[in-house]
Amino acid sequence: MEENFAVIENYLMVKMPSEVDHHESMALSKKADEYILGNRIKNVVFDFEDTKFMDSAGIGVIIGRYKKIECFGGKVIAVNCSRQIKRILDMSGLYKYIEVME
Amino acid sequence: METVKKEKSVINTIVIKFDAISQNESFARIAVSAFAGVLNPTVEEISDIKTAVSEAVTNCIIHGYENCGGVITMELMMEGNTIHIMIQDEGVGIANVMQAMEPLYTSKPELERSGMGFSFMEAFMDDLHVFSEPGEGTVVRMSKSIGMLPRMVRDMDEV
Ligand SMILES: Nc1ncnc2c1ncn2[C@@H]1O[C@H](COP(=O)(O)OP(=O)(O)OP(=O)(O)O)[C@@H](O)[C@H]1O
Ligand SMILES: [Mg+2]
Numbered sequence: 001m002e003e004n005f006a007v008i009e010n011y012l013m014v015k016m017p018s019e020v021d022h023h024e025s026m027a028l029s030k031k032a033d034e035y036i037l038g039n040r041i042k043n044v045v046f047d048f049e050d051t052k053f054m055d056s057a058g059i060g061v062i063i064g065r066y067k068k069i070e071c072f073g074g075k076v077i078a079v080n081c082s083r084q085i086k087r088i089l090d091m092s093g094l095y096k097y098i099e100v101m102e
Numbered sequence: 103m104e105t106v107k108k109e110k111s112v113i114n115t116i117v118i119k120f121d122a123i124s125q126n127e128s129f130a131r132i133a134v135s136a137f138a139g140v141l142n143p144t145v146e147e148i149s150d151i152k153t154a155v156s157e158a159v160t161n162c163i164i165h166g167y168e169n170c171g172g173v174i175t176m177e178l179m180m181e182g183n184t185i186h187i188m189i190q191d192e193g194v195g196i197a198n199v200m201q202a203m204e205p206l207y208t209s210k211p212e213l214e215r216s217g218m219g220f221s222f223m224e225a226f227m228d229d230l231h232v233f234s235e236p237g238e239g240t241v242v243r244m245s246k247s248i249g250m251l252p253r254m255v256r257d258m259d260e261v
Contacts, residue, residue: 025214059216
């Protein structure tokens, strides 16, 4: 799982798995939080390039990390989102909290 | 002689019982996409059905059985071009179904649940019915008709 995380300055880059569900997201959130706390991370980038499926568990992963960094003025950014993922983000009202970039 | 094609008469049912553990969330999604495959659904239709099933199965695992395991029953029924899905647990049940189905309502915010599960099931399927009794368990019934738009239009929509 380590290979899915990279720290660049105060950014944490997270390569999301091909299926983001409850099963996959538990370890992912835990590991992301270790990086955030251990590396003075300010901003988190979720890369959905490889993601073919995401359900509400993915919303939990994003909101959970957002809550960890927003009090320090950090940002959550989502990149390479498919149409399906954008629709899930939109329906959950996440566009208010995160930046979605191509 | 004239052959009459009665689409509605095609009925197929499968019932699967599996353990309420998180590894089986992906299994349930694969099973339903394989079952629906014969109707030649679009990428979007399959994604809708997989999401709805994933939400219902995850709810049985996390809420119904509170992560302590149990048995989930999934019944898939095809009637013409409509898929009927029933997902059932014999867990703790829901005291207030109306409240549970409200968008953003979750009884487990500490587990990073967002309260969007039922909203996704409702949005992605044609209809959704939830039956539950505290101490008895929960039954979720939902259905979706595949291919309601001509294939060409549906494919164009995906680009
Ligand atoms: N099978 C079930 N057994 C018992 N309670 C359930 C069941 N399914 C849903 N619930 C209750 O309904 C609430 C709402 O469910 P819903 O799926 O909409 O949100 P969630 O599971 O809490 O969060 P999310 O699905 O976004 O991760 C749950 O928090 C839980 O209290
Ligand atoms: Mg849920």
